Amino acid sequence: MTERLESDDQPTPRPTPRPAPGPVPKPPVPGPGPGPAPATPAAPAAPTTAPAATTTAPALASPESVARARKFGRVTEDGHVHVVVDGEEVLCGQFPDASEDEALAYFARKFDDVEAQVALLEQRVAAGAPAADMLTTVEHLAEQVAQRNMLGDLKELESRLEALRPAIRELESAERAAHEAQRAEHLAAREAIVAEAEQIAGQDAQRTQWKQSSARMAELFEQWKAHQKSGVRLGRSAEDALWKRFRTARTTFDRHRRAFFSQLDADNAAAKRAKEALIAEAEALSGSTDWAATAAEYRRLMDRWKESKRASKKDDDALWARFRAAQDTFFEARKADNARIDQEFEANLVVKEQLLAEAKALLPITDLKAAKRALGDILDRWEQAGKVPRAHMRRVETELRAVEDAVREAEDAKWQRTNPETKARSNSMLAQLETKIEDQEAALEKARSTGDAKRAARLEEELSTSRQWLETLRRSSADLR
Template sequence: MSEVGDLTRFGRVDADGTVYLKNSAGERAIGSWQAGTPEEGLAHFARKFEDLVTEVDLIAARLNSDSADVEQASAQLRKIGEGLGEAAVIGDVDALSKRVDDLAEHAEARVSEFKAAKEAEKAEALAAKEALVAEAEELSGREGQWKATGERFSAMVDEWKSIHGVDRKADQKLWRRFSAARDAFTRRRGAYFSQLDSERKVYAAKKEELIKRAEELADSTDWGPTADALKGLMTEWKEVGRLAPDAEQKAWKRFRAANDKFFDARSAVFSARDAEYENNLKEKEVLLQQAEAIDIDADPKAAQQKFREIQGSWGEIGPVPRKAHAKTQRRLRKVEDALRDAMDSAWRKVPVEDNPLLKQMRQQVQEAEEKLERAKADGDAKRVKKAEEELASKKKFLELAEAAK
């Protein structure tokens, strides 16, 4: 508290107890003191002044806080400043008034900053909600991605609730647009899945039919046609729309099991057959080596006999693998062609009178002549004509054979 000597600078107590405040405007009666000495009276009103100073100090401290309610502080300073002209206090009111004015000016500046920030926040909040509305309206017409879009709408609702500061009227208007977009999406999604459910019932019936047909073929041993039929069913399966994930997986498992049963059985049979064919190939390789080792030039007839024996064994052996079939046949045919050439050459060297083929052909001509004579004796014109044609044909071949010699 200020000393009494100091207080007399700012006030005095008259002989009749009237208390006066001294300031730059002069003196102003602020009350009456009858309860004690003039010094005690000045001290009493000085304490009231110090209460005002304390209140101003507290307001000043709040103004320096980022969380201060600057509008409330400004109002309090304005009230204090307006009341100082009539305040019943003793103290440096001029200094306090100047400090209050300075703080009020600072508070007004803070209020302006606060309002500008509020307006900026309000504009930002409005822009954020307008952006959500625009996104919602765009999403409401999007095809597909139903799950992701639904999740995005849920997240957008949470975002909407976290945005504050938009005035009630604008907020309600924007919310109506947002809700309308969300409702439109919900209706379209519902219609889509309703249609999808109907389509999936058709798909399910079709796939059940394909499964049944595959299961009917699973035990078939008609390997080629059945494999083609199952491949056709697979093509049909791929053309049918998909079911719900769990249902699709179960249906595919059954369909695939039927296919696997057939193809596994076929693979087992083909593996056994391939093993048998490989063994046949080994046996035919031995025969080919024997055939290729025949000395044809030394004795064509003996070679021919040996080759016929090899051919007989060859025919008794079953098929070889497809990839080796052509090669083995070419090797065997090569020996056969060489043997035929050798036999033709040997045949040409035989004297005409000893050639068995020519003997056979002359015998056939003689028989044809006898047949013609019998037909003429019987007087059967039809048989005669036929016998003459046969005789002419056989004579022609005989002439060609004799000319070739």
């Protein structure tokens, strides 16, 4: 812009002499403070003395940026740079002892830097990047733009910054919602850990699988630490409440476990003492030779052993080995004694086998009197023969008893045949049956004479049955004589 805006009451400043050209331009004089300059710019300050030259030149804008900046500002002859905002010129600052393009380029570069940051922020918002500190960045950039110490379309830059505010707030809102959802998910996970720990701690101690439950409780603790280390923060009150529950569950579980195993140790010790007492009794009996009474006592000891409580597996196995060893000592001794006795009784077995052969020769019985006399002699010699080996005892006794039973049955049969009462009952039944047959014959004759064929047929059948019974009774009566 070529027109110069000056107030009526201020003299026109004299042009600032420009230094001889050199490779390094002098740094500009800073502009006014952060607030915008009044509509009518103040008179430029007196020419300043350039500071000492630096080894590096200030960064300048590209020719394109300078061309754009020229649309929004101008440079006075004394090096003051103005920017137009809403149709009014505002002093940016002063860049003495430099060309117009250099002065424009310096303040255009400042605009370019801020605009680049705004563009980057817009890209981050569009990409949905984390919104942390975005509003702070907007405020910082807005403050820089408000200082009016740069050259460019400041109003357009301010509009872009204002447009970013609601977009950033939407991002923040979405992030809060996502965070709350993630927090709820992590809270549910922590709740599940605590609930399972409480369930494990609340188990019946007598039914708890302590090895598996202890391993699972340790896994839950590792899960808790992993959530606490890398999970979402749940808030102090929520985390403290959950941790208190989890800690209480673990403490309760550990207390129950210690109490269970303490009681288990006490029960094992009591069971061990009771079984050691049984072992002492068994060992005291192991040398007895009263075979029958001692074997019965060992059976009672075994019943008491089965009723007693179990000790620990290691102790119980060792105790049982001792108890069984005492029994084995006794029963092996009895077995050896029985073997010795059986060997002695082998000769008796030979004698009894011969007696059995004589007894079996009496069968079938044809002469009861002679069979009874022979069997009595066999029984006398049987008793004199003595015991036989245990393995054969039942067999030979059973075979002899079969012969005795046969003689007894023959004797009973004879008695039945000669019993007077039996004969009397048989004769009475014969008389009654003969009378009945006479009556049936008379009735049959009458039915035939009257022509009652149906009644006659029935009477014939009854008469036939009665005659068969009569024949049977007559045979039986003959046997009893």
